[in-house]
Amino acid sequence: MSPGARRLLGPGLLLVVLGVALLIGSGVFDTPAPAASTRIAALERIVRCPSCQDLSVAQSNAASSIAVRREIADAVHAGISSQEILNTLTARYGTSILLVPPASGLSTALWVAPIVLASVLVLVLATVAIRRRRSP
Amino acid sequence: MPAVLGTLGAVIAFAAALLGLVVQLVELRLRALRRTVPVWLEGRWLIALVGAGVLLAVGSMQYALITHDFALAYVADNNATVTPLLYSITGMWSALEGSILLWGLILTIVTAAVIVLYRRRHTDPVVGWATAVLFGCLTFFLWLIAGPASPFERTGGTLPSQGAGPNALLQDNPLVAIHPPLIYTGLVCFSVPFAFVVATLVVGRFDDEWRLESRRWAVFAWTVLTVGVVLGAWWSYQVLGWGGFWGWDPVENAALLPWLVGTAYVHSIVVEERRGLLRVWNATLGMAVFALTILATYFTRSGVLESVHAFSSSTLGPLILAFLTVVVVGGLALLAWRGDRLRSPVRIDEPMSREGAFVVNNVLFVGFAAVVLLGTVFPLAFQAIRHETVTVGPPYFDAVAVPVGICVLFLMAVAPVLSWRHADLWVSWRRLAPSAWAATALVVVLVATGVRGVGTLVAYFLAVVAAGAAVRTLAGNLRSTRGRAAPLWHGLVGRSSGGMIVHLGVVLACVGIVTSVSFATRAEVTLAPGQTKAVGGHTVTYLGLREVSDPVRKATQVVVRVDGRGVFYPAVTQFAGRSGQVVGTPAIDSGVLGDVYLTFDAIGQGSSVSGAQLVPGLRPGSVVLGVTVQPLLAWLWTGGLVVGIGGLLALIPARRRARGSRAAVPTAVLEAV
């Protein structure tokens, strides 16, 4: 085996072992958690506690928060879609009840910006790499 | 009396600062014309008068607070006759109106320090201009204190016999004595690199000496700010009752922005120092950090970011905004004027090198800061355009912070083993291999024991490699001190070793954050007296209730035994004072392996307990406790402490390194004014 190839054995083996571990670790082979509880947890994290400034209903134990949590749980068990549930809450409390603005219209700017900035990062590196390749 | 003396002090300080600015500019002009300047015409002496005025103002406020003088509106709103001495003293900065006094005091001390430290070189125009810039900042803030933001307003109407007392959340924890002063010191100290960047741009000089000085101040400011922010998070954790430590609210974000850009700055100035690169970028960053500290002041004091429910105050907003505009436009104008001549003729050789890693670091941190800024002001922009209120909260910021965090860990793992100018991949791999294998072993063990979550596992992997890279560098430094027969502690100080200790602290903190966020369990447990229940691997036993009453507070405490060992008292407390606020005071069982966080949430009806929520349907005598178990959270606070130590160690000069690796860069020297 050429010395170049032999050098790749070490890191290669590590990547394989790590990859397998991460694959198992992603939970893809485990029995999936019941869909309802994951949905409930996800919704509770996005809905703001109505009587608090910044906390989600998952984090706060104010009476209104407990009431909203119960409402979400009932709605999920009744089979109502997550979007419907959010719409009902927004209609009652206004758009500020969600801890993240719905991804539509102007709010897409919020999500586009990090992607744009990540692209800038890649571009900067690419520019430096290309410049180096061009100059002797 | 304190009101008059305080205002007098503020006015004297403001006038002295303004005079200092003018005289300093005159002095600079005279020196440029090569005229001799008599000693009495030097601007720097006026700092003594500024100091006297500020001390008079601060002293008057402290006197009023300690003697509970309710003639001052600020004292009436933030102090009570029963307030203990410590919380009277800290009362000066526990509310917005008074804290500007603390800012003024620290800025005065910093300016005085600059003048004293560089007194031997005070004829150098760079020092002169830096002093002028600092006098300019002082003029602005002291004007606010003397006028629009004066904390010395009198109480209207009849004097109340009892004050409102400090905010209940601010009078139960001694951290209130440390956190705001640390944050303010960190923020204010960033004025010095700013002043020197402006000075070197104006004078047209950019040589080694001033770069090194700026770097020291920047590292000091960054270290203090980091410790301040971490202490603030620890404080909110201990006091606020929801078991978390960071809420991404506008005021928190306002202090985070200068920290993020400051992190980028302390890294990129290393590149400039070693290779003479990134000069314009550094000049921009140095000014940007300071501008962000003013932006933070603007956000916190103008009320522009509060929800619609807040009563927007002030005239203060437009004033600070005007100052911010002067700073930003002035800085950009300087860059437009001199920036192109500043650019180094040398380029980065290639991305796969230490410089490349630092560039990635910079783009990452500055980019993340931009996203945090966007998220913070987005509701404001949205309301202006759509006339609707939206909230941008943790789900957004967390979603962006996680990939950024992973990238940061990756950089910490990889950068220390990359060589300058050109890094050989194989050599770098050889240096990392031991830690990489150890990290892989850890991941395998964790997965085997049932830990799930790709993000979490990747974070642990990178954390171990990053720790390995830092330890490797430290070991190398220690070995080289032994080789030189120098005392061992020489290997622990200086930029390289100090920096690696900081990285170790960051790794600890990241592990703490990742673990507590991924594996926290929350539960509400209802307990009858004597009953025990298990939550998240720990047991809690309800032993009974206890009433506590002293001049400062009345509290109903729940006596809880955790894990059959320690006893804790989560409570509902009412603090004395006019407003009689009632707050929940959590109790925390903190350990190396995790925290058990207890709150007293509700009690069964039929018990005569003040304050806690009565829940009908709960058996009388039963209590509802909120229990949050957060593994490894203490590692976050420990990590912050290690960062602080590392930062301070980095400031102690190590043996000067060989200059051979520096690229020869001709520097043009221009004298101008």
Place this chain on the structure above:
Amino acid sequence: MRRSHIVRIVAIVAIVAFAGIAVFLATRPVAQGATQVDSPLIGTMAPAFSAQTLSGTDVSLESLRGHVVALSFFASWCGPCRIEAPELATFQFDQRHRGTGVELYGVVFNDSDVAVRSFLHAYGLEYPVLTDPSGSIANDFGVTGPPVTVVLTPGGKVAAVLEGAVTSTQLSQVTEAAGRGPA
């Protein structure tokens, strides 16, 4: 060697951009009193409730019919509520003095009785205050953070919802309009 002027160009673009942002921030309106919001409840019958005052009297929505009612949702821990308190005291005194028949009720928002009593005592407020231990009244009225003042017509419909600290003059104007408008 002719140097590029890229730094100058970028700096000037940045100056212009910043100037725009500064103008935007400087022109944000300062809140003068409360904001009247476009709540979906306006024009509809107010959600029914029945609650106890701090002194133990029972009050239901029906018992309030026949005159304009202002419901002030507040809490002792809320900063703007403290600013609003003297204004509400003035408002109540004013309405009594002019005999308009407008009634002011406070509604406790996520707070304990003890703290509320201290608050009322500190600010010398004398209007009846309804307790809302489960937060259901606040929820039904869509109140997510104090201070919020809801004004009801004599017929029991929601006439206006004001978010933020009200001033006495502002609230008088709104209650007057509610009295004149459709029942």
